[in-house]
Amino acid sequence: MELRLHDTLTKEKRPFVPLDRDNVRMYVCGPTVYDFAHIGNARPVIVFDVLFRLLRHLYGADHVTYVRNITDVDDKINDRAARDFPGLPLNEAIRKVTEKTAAQFHADVTALGCLPPTFEPRATDFVLPRADGKADMVTLIKQLIARGHAYEAGGEVLFDTVSMPDYGALSGRKLDEQLAGARIAVDAHKKNPADFVLWKQSSDDEPGWESPWARGRPGWHIECSAMSAAYLGDVFDIHGGGLDLIFPHHENEIAQSRCAHGTHTMANYWLHNGFLQVEGEKMSKSLGNFVTIRELLADWPGEVLRLNMLKTHYRSPIDWTLKGLEESAKTLDDWYEVAADARDGRPADTVIEALSDDLNTPQMMAALHGLRNSAASGDEGCRNAFAGSLRYVGFLSESSADWKSRKQQASGIDAKQIENLIAERAAARARKDFKESDRIRDMITAMGVVLKDGKDADGKPITTWEIA
Numbered sequence: 001m002e003l004r005l006h007d008t009l010t011k012e013k014r015p016f017v018p019l020d021r022d023n024v025r026m027y028v029c030g031p032t033v034y035d036f037a038h039i040g041n042a043r044p045v046i047v048f049d050v051l052f053r054l055l056r057h058l059y060g061a062d063h064v065t066y067v068r069n070i071t072d073v074d075d076k077i078n079d080r081a082a083r084d085f086p087g088l089p090l091n092e093a094i095r096k097v098t099e100k101t102a103a104q105f106h107a108d109v110t111a112l113g114c115l116p117p118t119f120e121p122r123a124t125d126f127v128l129p130r131a132d133g134k135a136d137m138v139t140l141i142k143q144l145i146a147r148g149h150a151y152e153a154g155g156e157v158l159f160d161t162v163s164m165p166d167y168g169a170l171s172g173r174k175l176d177e178q179l180a181g182a183r184i185a186v187d188a189h190k191k192n193p194a195d196f197v198l199w200k201q202s203s204d205d206e207p208g209w210e211s212p213w214a215r216g217r218p219g220w221h222i223e224c225s226a227m228s229a230a231y232l233g234d235v236f237d238i239h240g241g242g243l244d245l246i247f248p249h250h251e252n253e254i255a256q257s258r259c260a261h262g263t264h265t266m267a268n269y270w271l272h273n274g275f276l277q278v279e280g281e282k283m284s285k286s287l288g289n290f291v292t293i294r295e296l297l298a299d300w301p302g303e304v305l306r307l308n309m310l311k312t313h314y315r316s317p318i319d320w321t322l323k324g325l326e327e328s329a330k331t332l333d334d335w336y337e338v339a340a341d342a343r344d345g346r347p348a349d350t351v352i353e354a355l356s357d358d359l360n361t362p363q364m365m366a367a368l369h370g371l372r373n374s375a376a377s378g379d380e381g382c383r384n385a386f387a388g389s390l391r392y393v394g395f396l397s398e399s400s401a402d403w404k405s406r407k408q409q410a411s412g413i414d415a416k417q418i419e420n421l422i423a424e425r426a427a428a429r430a431r432k433d434f435k436e437s438d439r440i441r442d443m444i445t446a447m448g449v450v451l452k453d454g455k456d457a458d459g460k461p462i463t464t465w466e467i468a
Contacts, residue, residue, distance in 0.1 A: 003356045008270040009170050013358050018237050024055050024064045025236035027228040032071040033101035034080045036292040040276040047273045047314040048240045049114040054355050067231045068117040072098040072124050108293040111302035113394035119231050123223040127209050135229035137218045140260045141198045149259040154189030157199040157213050164255050171247035198222050221252035239267035273314045303395050304329045310361040338375050340400035345384030347392035422463050
């Protein structure tokens with residue numbers, strides 16, 4: 001079964017051929033841990049978790065290395081630390097902020113059904129040369145200077161974009177067409193407007209490390225170049241992230257890594273997920289539609305959020321709506337009822353085929369619905385394959401009874417009371433007191449419960465229920 005992935009750099013979907021089948025390597029840009037992660041941050045985490053699962057299936061769990069970093073040095077983190085811990089030295093305050101917010105992030109993404117990456121390096125551990133010899137930021141900057149790709153000016157070390165003839169290939173921005181603008185600060189000490197910071201000086205009240213260029217801290221882009229090289233080597237298979245990272249972050253990662261290592265490429269495949277809107281509008285605090293993963297998890301199970309994200313192809317924009325969440329919740333209720341207690345089978349070929357076509361999750365959903373229908377009709381083999389497929393992509397993490405119980409607790413519904421009322425209604429129907437039967441049904445409906453009348457295997461009347 002051939003895996004095909006859409007490469008942002010070549011702008012085509014092409015067969016995936018790993019550098020080493022025994023060590024498939026993927027790097028994804030992780031969070032900057034200064035606050036709760038928002039639902040937009042969840043998209044790449046979920047998307048690349050699915051790709052991680054697929055790669056493990058195709059090449060073996062022991063033959064895939066997935067690195068997702070944590071950025072724990074950033075001006076936003078500094079501001080948060082000074083605000084929340086004004087009485088502490090800044091470095092100590094920053095550690096308190098990042099430890100708390102990183103723990104929040106881990107709890108959130110675990111609730112979303114995501115596997116932990118193989119390695120999760122923190123940027124602050126890769127600033128200075130390391131005892132284990134892994135790549136670090138200061139050494140990379142030294143290499144860039146020695147190779148003529150970086151220079152010191154105005155108290156900073158900057159990357160010389162003109163020194164790289166094909167700078168801009170990922171984003172399609174030609175260097176000679178890049179004008180000074182809002183996204184590129186134009187300073188007198190820069191050789192070119194597009195040159196970007198590798199190292200900047202730190203004041204006494206800012207975090208900093210001693211370096212050959214005085215006490216300072218790294219620029220944003222050099223962090224990922226160091227951490228990816230530390231665990232995956234100078235050239236690796238897949239680099240992922242959101243569309244918003246193509247320029248300048250990923251463009252500058254490529255420039256730094258290639259020029260420091262003297263390679264023709266950094267990663268063989270570049271994958272980017274599309275943007276997320278909320279109820280048809282761009283998410284922003286000013287519009288009042290900025291929603292965190294933690295806030296959503298207070299109202300919805302993590303699997304509902306996961307399913308809602310995967311219904312849209314990862315490269316397409318997604319509109320995050322209440323209606324979509326409600327539909328996803330109903331789908332999961334049905335899946336749990338049909339398959340949660342089934343014996344695990346292997347994931348179905350139709351599911352693997354869909355994901356192998358550039359993570360085509362809409363096609364995967366169609367395959368899952370087909371399995372569901374066969375399972376519901378009594379095909380035990382399909383039910384096992386359905387259950388195995390769902391667990392393979394991160395669903396059915398609990399039993400059907402636990403899922404139903406948790407939903408009942410969240411809704412405040414007393415399951416025992418409902419069962420007693422259903423028994424009273426059944427007795428009323430048996431004595432043909434349909435007025436009383438209807439009264440009880442209306443009472444149950446008003447409590448937020450839907451009744452389903454049917455027949456059991458022996459043809460006897462039976463009533464089941466679910467939360468509306």
